[in-house]
Amino acid sequence: MIRESFDSEFDEGDYSEDEMTGGLSGKEGISFEYSDGDFSGGDIPGHELIDWDQMFMRRALTLAQQARQEDEVPVGAVVTFGNRVVGAGWNQRESLQDPTAHAEMIAITQAAAALSSWRLEKCTLYVTLEPCPMCAGAVLQARVPRVVFGASDPKGGAVTTLYRMLDDPRFNHRSDVTSGVLADQCGAILSQFFQEKRRQGKK
Numbered sequence: 001m002i003r004e005s006f007d008s009e010f011d012e013g014d015y016s017e018d019e020m021t022g023g024l025s026g027k028e029g030i031s032f033e034y035s036d037g038d039f040s041g042g043d044i045p046g047h048e049l050i051d052w053d054q055m056f057m058r059r060a061l062t063l064a065q066q067a068r069q070e071d072e073v074p075v076g077a078v079v080t081f082g083n084r085v086v087g088a089g090w091n092q093r094e095s096l097q098d099p100t101a102h103a104e105m106i107a108i109t110q111a112a113a114a115l116s117s118w119r120l121e122k123c124t125l126y127v128t129l130e131p132c133p134m135c136a137g138a139v140l141q142a143r144v145p146r147v148v149f150g151a152s153d154p155k156g157g158a159v160t161t162l163y164r165m166l167d168d169p170r171f172n173h174r175s176d177v178t179s180g181v182l183a184d185q186c187g188a189i190l191s192q193f194f195q196e197k198r199r200q201g202k203k
């Protein structure tokens with residue numbers, strides 16, 4: 001049960017062409033079957049240090065592509081516990097006709113079920129687009145200590161753009177925030193989606 005809240009409100013015009021040139025690279029198919037023994041930092045020639053933030057954001061991007069295939073605004077999210085994915089979702093607002101069916105809401109609900117706890121105190125939320133006020137509220141309710149997002153949302157972002165809900169001392173919880181991870185790819189899939197929609201609208 002997930003959705004995204006920015007279909008019609010989201011205007012691709014907010015992204016400059018430069019920001020959008022990245023497109024989707026071929027990297028999102030990375031597997032998560034890493035065991036501790038599979039990598040040793042940068043010591044072994046040919047092995048690079050794993051950037052976990054980028055790796056989990058690529059996973060979120062594959063979920064955004066799933067949304068796109070379902071003709072939903074393409075946003076994807078995962079919740080990790082340690083280096084394990086315990087929740088994953090993509091925007092399903094149209095298919096479920098549920099205004100709360102944002103990718104983050106679905107991923108958070110799944111993670112709480114997987115961990116049998118509403119407190120996601122050791123988890124990280126990765127999402128391709130800056131969370132809206134509802135999803136930032138869910139982050140606070142779930143006590144998620146860290147949020148990583150890709151593209152900023154100038155029309156609805158409640159983390160760094162319109163509001164700073166995760167960094168407000170008046171709430172009883174705050175989250176560390178990392179923004180801009182794979183922002184080009186995360187923004188490109190959205191702008192391509194809306195460009196397609198506009199083209200279709202002109203036919």
Ligand SMILES: [Zn+2]
Nearest residue numbers: 102131132135
């Ligand atoms: Zn949201």
